[in-house]
Amino acid sequence: MFRQSNLGERLDSAVSCLSPAGSAPFAALVALEQIGGRRSYQQDEEIYGELDPADCWYKVVSGTVRICKLLADGRRHIAEFCFAGDCFGIDLGRERLFSAEAVGDVTVMRFPRGATERLIDEQPELARHICDMALRSLAHAQSRMLLLGRMTASERVAHFLLELAERRDARRFVDVPMSRNDIGDYLGLTIETVCRVLSSFRREGTIAIPTPHRIELCDRDALEAAGEG
C-alpha cells in the first residue's frame, strides 16, 4: 500500500507533504522500530483477510506481498505489490477492505495501531510523515488508474516491467517474484494476454526471458516507447 516508506532504512527519501524537506524525527522512528514485532509467512499464506480487524500495520522486511480483493464471481484484483521497505495495512476503518498475502516467503514487521497512535501523540511530526506516505501512495494510485482506464495491454505490461525495474533498483535483469496470474490481476488483463505481450516483446528483441521469473531488459528505449511515447 505505502511505497518507499520514509520510516526506517529509507529515511533519506523523506519529503514532507506540505512542508519543505525537513529533518526526520529520528527519535520517534527508532521508537517505532522498537514497538514492532517480526513475523514470517510462507508462500501464498494470508497475512490478513478482508473483514479482519485493522488493528495493526506492517512493513515488509523481505519478500513480496500482494494486496488484493476477490469479487463474488471469482474475479480478482491486485491493488498493490509491496517489496522490502514498503509499508502496508494502514487503513482508516475498523475492518480490512482488502486482504494481504505472501507472494513468496515473506518476513514483515508488525506494528500495533494503538502503540503507533500513542507515539504520534508524543511525536506529532510522525503524522506528517504518514501524510507524506499517503500522498505518495495516492499519486501512485492515480497513475495506476490512468493505466487501467486508458492504456492498451502492451502499454500496461511495458509500464509494469519498468516500474518493477525501478522499484527493485534493477538495471538490466529484473526478477519477477509474482506469477503471470498475479501480473494479470494487477494490470487488469488475463494471464494469456500477459504471456502474449511478453512473447511479442521477446520476438521484437525488447526483452529476453531466461526463466519465467527473470526478465532481461534488452532495449529499454523500446520498452519506454511501448509504454506510451
Added chain:
Amino acid sequence: MFRQSNLGERLDSAVSCLSPAGSAPFAALVALEQIGGRRSYQQDEEIYGELDPADCWYKVVSGTVRICKLLADGRRHIAEFCFAGDCFGIDLGRERLFSAEAVGDVTVMRFPRGATERLIDEQPELARHICDMALRSLAHAQSRMLLLGRMTASERVAHFLLELAERRDARRFVDVPMSRNDIGDYLGLTIETVCRVLSSFRREGTIAIPTPHRIELCDRDALEAAGEG
C-alpha cells in the same frame, strides 16, 4: 482529489487516521478559512494545468471540478470529480501532474501552500486531518482501480450513478453536471458505450432520463445488482 473533506463545513465527519475519533482543531480550521481567497471560473476554464507550480490547494465552494490528464495521442483520463466541500490540488511535488478544470461554472477557495505549512507548524493536529483525507482518498482510489481494472461497462456505469447519488445526497433524481464525454473518460469507456449502457438501463426500467443531465433512479436494487451482485 480529496473527497468529503473534514475541513470547514464537514467537520462532523472527522475521523482521525490512526487515532480514535477526536475533537477537531476548530481554531486551526477557522484560521485556515481566513487564509483562503475566493475565486470563480467559467465553464471549461482551467484552474491549473499540468506542470503548473503546485503552490496552493483548493476547496470547492460550488460547482464541479474535474481533475484530468491528457495523453500525447489525445486520450484523456479523468482521475476525479470534485463537488462542493471537496478539496483538491494537495500535491507532493513542486509541479502539477494533473490539470483541474471547471465542469460548469465553479467557485473555489484557494489556499496558499506556504501559509498552510505555517499553520500546520502551529497546529500539528492539522497534519492528522490531512493524513485522514489522504487515506480516505486512497481508499476511494483503490475502489476505482478495481472498477477500472475488473468491471464491465454496465457495472462501471451503475457504480457511477450510485456514487453520484450518494455524494450529492440524491434519493431519486440525480443531476449529472458533466458531459457524457467526461463520464466516459472517468470510467475508462467511450462516450458511445456510456450512452448505450444508459439507454439499456432505461429500456429495462432501471432508470429514466428526463434530460441528459438529470437521471431518475427508478429501481435502485436493480442498479445495485448491475453494479456487481
Added chain:
DNA sequence: CGCCAGTTTGACCAAGATCAACGCAAGTGG
C-alpha cells in the same frame, strides 16, 4: 428558421477474453 454542440443509435471492427491444447520443470512414488 437553420446552425451548432452534445447525445443517441446503428453497422462494423478489433483488442483482448475465453476455451483448449501443449510444453516444461519440479516433485513423487515405484
Added chain:
DNA sequence: CCACTTGCGTTGATCTTGGTCAAACTGGCG
C-alpha cells in the same frame, strides 16, 4: 532411475465486449 503427476507458462483458434465510424436526433440560440 524412470514413469507419472502436477502446476505453471506458452501458444493457437474462436468469440465477445466494447471501440470506431457514421448518421440521425435534440434542444438552445442567433
